[in-house]
Amino acid sequence: MADTKNRKTVSYYPKVLVSKDELTALQTRRMKHTLLRAYSFVPYYKKKWDDHGVHPDDFTFLEDIKKFPFTTKEDLRLNYPFGMFANPMSDIVRLHASSGTTGKPTVVGYTRKDIDTWSDLVARSIRLAGGGKGDIVHVSYGYGLFTGGLGAHYGAEKLGCTVVPASGGFTDKQVTLINDFKANVIMVTPSYMLNIIEEMENRGIDPKETALKVGIFGAEPWSMEMKRNIEEKVGIAALDIYGLSEMMGPGVACEVLEDRGDLYVWEDHFYPEIVDRDTFDPIPDGEEGELVLTTLTKEALPIIRYRTKDLSTLYEGDLLNMRKMKRIKARTDDxxxxxxxxxxxxxxxxxxxxxxxxxxxxxxxxxxxxxxxxxxxxxxxxxxxxxxxxxxxxxxxxxxxxxxxxxxxxxxxxxxxxxxxxxxxxxxxxxxxxx
The missing domain is CATH 3.30.300.30 (ANL, C-terminal domain)
Incomplete structure (x- = not known):
């Protein structure tokens, strides 16, 4: 049963309504399994942890994750392309990768189960952001090696939506499709949404007169002023979705329509920490620092204590028994x-x-x-x-x-x-x- 005392009423997606004790037990069990998989099947982790003097058997409680060293983007680059995979390539059904503009790209692999999990989490995010079965979802995230387009696409289909796989670019055509197909939901970077709005206005189309009701924006930091700007110009609810390819892609956390402001982290699949941006020591909820994430259910690419370089704060939410993270307004490398x-x-x-x-x-x-x-x-x-x-x-x-x-x-x-x-x-x- 969900722990609903002193909480708002949530009317959808009961799968995420677990009690705090149930969540802790689930996280602990999944974390133990993930650590064992990483140690047993990823030689890099075995050597790194042996050198660090730590073993999966040292993990009993969630707090014990602090005993394990961080993983960074450089670790993935050093093991390019497939050295961090815990499954043989015969189990890998898809590859994604970063752009690699500052070095070798980071490569992410997915098993069939990973794709299913990812689809479920994006479907959950869309549903809790106000989308639903029967909605038409216009996806303007880029397709290809970037995780945004296909991540949004599979999640929307899993939810039962009709998907328009527009990808990025060809803004004039995108406006035509939005106008003609009557999309209810748009998933896109906030900066590209400004291009779409500008093109609508140039063509004499009032963005508020389209069928759009919800925008789910991510893949880059954006200010509250831009959020308000988009909402006022289009007359939609502009919500934030968070993810990164090293974890999975979009769907690690999402803003919930019934509890607007910040984002719920899907803690049944990702364990979040905040560390001091200078010393990297763990700091308590309520203080700002660098977000660190550990995958709890990834098969092909288990990632332990990944330093995201995103600055945020964790705190208890009102709607679900999962913590919220403040919107990402900045990255340490920005x-x-x-x-x-x-x-x-x-x-x-x-x-x-x-x-x-x-x-x-x-x-x-x-x-x-x-x-x-x-x-x-x-x-x-x-x-x-x-x-x-x-x-x-x-x-x-x-x-x-x-x-x-x-x-x-x-x-x-x-x-x-x-x-x-x-x-x-x-x-x-x-x-x-x-x-």
């Missing part, structure tokens, strides 16, 4: 250090999108003059903004960034369409220091 000040793109976005004279299209340009780093913001004004309004907006942006974030910026006004549009994940930062 941080810019400008003249000694730590700056995240999302901080700039939060300020910029509150200024009505500016459009939501921007890019941050880092350059170096002598030994000093400089930060500039390329931004487009709204087409309806007057010259005087734009000049006042520039002053406001410079002042608010300086007073609120602590860094001086230059604002470059671009013509409409000059700031690059996202075709998937947005490139928010251009670092010209090493060019």
């Amino acid at each position: 941080m810019m250090i400008i003249r000694g000040v730590n700056v995240f793109p999302s901080q700039i976005e939060e300020v910029l999108l509150k200024i009505e004279a500016f459009s939501p299209y921007y890019q941050l340009i880092i350059s170096r003059e002598g030994n000093m780093d400089d930060l500039a913001i390329d931004v487009e004004p709204e087409l309806t903004a007057s010259t005087q309004e734009v000049q006042e907006a520039i002053k406001t942006l410079v002042h608010k960034v300086k007073s609120g974030i602590g860094v001086s910026v230059k604002v470059n006004i671009k013509n409409h369409g000059e700031v690059p549009r996202s075709q998937g994940k947005a490139q928010r930062v251009v670092d010209k220091r090493n060019l």
Whole structure:
């Protein structure tokens, strides 16, 4: 039975309604099994844990996971392509991989059971975000080696939805399909949703007049201002879905329509921790740090204590007996250090999108003059903004960034369409220091 005392009423997907004690027992059992699989079938883990002086037998309670060393993206790259797999290739039915822009890509393998689990979790996420059987889901995440498109696709089909596999790009065609097919739900990166909105407006289509009711957005950090911007322009509920390919793909955590704000982590399949971003020591719920995740049910690629580099906070939710994580607004590797000040793109976005004279299209340009780093913001004004309004907006942006974030910026006004549009994940930062 679900522990419903002092909790809101949830009207769907009873599979996630377990008591806290039941969840802890399930996590403990699954964690033990995962540790044994990793040690027995992944030579890298066996050597690493032997060198560290730890064994799966040392795990009795969930807190014991802290005895085990972290896994990083570099570990996966060092074992490229299949060295971290716990199953023979004859059991692997699909491969995904990161883009590999900063080195060899990280390769992820899936057994048939892994695909089924992934589909179930994305279906759960869509359902709890307000979608359901009979809805038409327009998927604008990229298909291919990126996990977003196929992850959303299989989950929506599992739920009983009709899927439009649009992928990314060809924005004019996407708008036509959304308008003609009457999609109720859209799954896409928030930055590409802005492109879709712009194309609708250019064609004289009011985004609020489409059939869309729910948007499920992920794959990149986005500010609350962008969330509000999308909701106001399209008249939808904009919800956050979280995932990463090393864990599975989208569907690790999701915002729930009946308990808006942050995301529930699906703790029956992933065990979350928060560690200090500098010392990497575990810190208690309620404090911000780097999110660390352990898979509990993955067969092909069990991952133990994976450092995500995403900054978040864990705390108890009101609706389910699973913890919530605060929305990812920044990653440790997105941080810019400008003249000694730590700056995240999302901080700039939060300020910029509150200024009505500016459009939501921007890019941050880092350059170096002598030994000093400089930060500039390329931004487009709204087409309806007057010259005087734009000049006042520039002053406001410079002042608010300086007073609120602590860094001086230059604002470059671009013509409409000059700031690059996202075709998937947005490139928010251009670092010209090493060019």
